[in-house]
Amino acid sequence: MKETILKVKNLAVSYTTYRGKVRSVRGLSFKLKKGETLALVGESGCGKSASVKPIMGEHEANQVIESGEITFTYDGPQGEETVDLLKIDDEKMQQEIKGKQIAMIFQDPMTSLDPTMKIGKQIAEAIKTSSSDLSSEELTDKVRELIDMVGIGHIDTVMNQYPHQLSGGMRQRIVIAIALSSDPSLLICDEPTTALDVTIQARILNLIKKLQRERGLSVIFITHNLGVVANVADRVNVMYAGKIIETGSSEDIFFDPRHPYTWGLLSAVPDVHDNEEKLPTINGTIPDLTKEIVGDAFAPRNPYALEIDFKEEPPMFSVNEHHEAATWLLDERAPKIEMPELLQQRIMRMRGEVYD
Template identity: 50%
Template sequence: MTDKSVILSAKDVVVEFAVRDRILTAIRGISLDLYEGEVLALVGESGSGKSVLTKVFTGMLESNGRVAQGSVLYRGQELTQLKTHKEWESIRGKKIATIFQDPMTSLDPIKSIGSQITEVITKHQGKSKEEAKQMAIDYMKKVGIPEADKRFDDYPFQYSGGMRQRIVIAIALACKPDILVCDEPTTALDVTIQAQIIALLKSIQEEYRFTTIFITHDLGVVASIADKVAVMYAGDIVEYGTVEELFYDPRHPYTWSLLSSLPQLADDKGVLFSIPGTPPSLYKEIKGDAFAPRSQYAMAIDFEEAVPRFDISETHWAKTWLLHPDAPKVDKPAVIQNLHEKISQKHQGGLRK
């Protein structure tokens, strides 16, 4: 196993939302260890629970949501016992910060860019106004804002989408957090700017050695930035491993489907693989493997019994009955064979080593 220490540990976490007199179970008994200094990617379709899970770590669940079961320990502190905004102040931002996908909604439109960064520095680092201003300008330069000292007093509407996202990253840096949650930080940006922001996040992570949770549906991004990957489906983690294990030795049919959808694997006509069907309703109890109704590899047991965790290596596990010793042997789809060359061509240098 890794010799790095566990910085955050979630055990059997269940998250429920009350919606129109019904209960929606968004997270279904997730257990996960986050290791210090690593980049963990959470991947899966929209609605799989990626953002909800990380909101548990920062106490940012919507008012109709609650942690119904389980434990979340951050450096030995039980986060599920924190209830009020006051109690969360010592954690949210200061210890666990979040970069959201839409920078415009993350910034106050009536406050200058500089004031929003200095406010964080004075609050979390205890600096004077003069010190905070210089530090804010330094952070702006670090994230690539040109003529930062001249643009210190600008307002968000005077910045482009990519520049606003850089400012959101600067604010996160100013918090000096232990854990940085990046919630699809490039989704609202065009492709060219996306690549710049990903490169910026990689360089910052390497410099500051944050423990990072990177939420994305783009497996290409995962290949270039992550150390570990957790594949989420219907509120549960169905496969977990190093980035190399998930790309070169995936075991869950849902992971196979996600990899088969990579743009590099489009056919000669540019047609991409699409996963048939839709995710299950989270209002209902899920019996067996939640992905079974959409999987061509499903067996009778997949519709009857919950799948236990099967360990493949010390760092790799999956929840699929295909890993049971008595299960028929099936090969992963031909389309995801020899992924190394295809990924390397798209992302220079291939998978992160």
């Protein structure tokens, strides 16, 4: 059994706004093992990014941590250490963890890169934050090694270029190189491929997967598109309205989804084999998180909603030892509802492609 390096327990995060308190994260719990890739999936506004900001020590003026623990285990200066990231002091966070043990890749690489500084110097500055005793020659070698690691050729040319001279895919590779410059144990990827075209997107995903495997990295991958993480994630947490509503292995989520919201997300992924003229969508919008939610938050958008969905929040029902879903459809008293036929056909086709 791999050791757990990150444990989030009952995390609740809200933001104070002129409209009132927005409850962005409402009691989130999950674990991440060493060398594992966990995907957080859901529509924009479901709380994915808000749930990982406290892990990175990102504090906003209107952010309020209502409750929770975030336990992180890492190799510190004194050996293996376990800390609660919500209670750690800022100095320790900055000196030992943020950008060192835990690194992050954002959606738009241009927000992470300095437009006035050459690529080589930017990577060198990142290296120096964790390896200040390197000689000038050793530092240059390390920069070259990182650029080569992320699959970029013409290394000397790239080192002397500015961010605007590189393509979007190359910029994102440079951001990955900077994130890995301190050899972190946890990498958080926040929609890292959304701004890229499909071909480049696939290359970046393959790169992250390759580096994760080679370095034994633990990865949290945030996306609104389930199709993006199909071949990347070991486990998937589907989020809705600040909560995890289905969790399981990739095989569980893609081949045996149980929550109607997961059905909707999977159905909305474009498939070249479908003959449908119009891509299925999930009707409606996410609920107003400034207001109290009664029952299942997804009920107003759920075409399979039961009467109880509007009165009582469903608990997590166990499907198997590593798969759970919070839907009353899994209650033994509920009527048997099949997933949409289009999705059934897709899954049968995917199973055939996997096992051929």
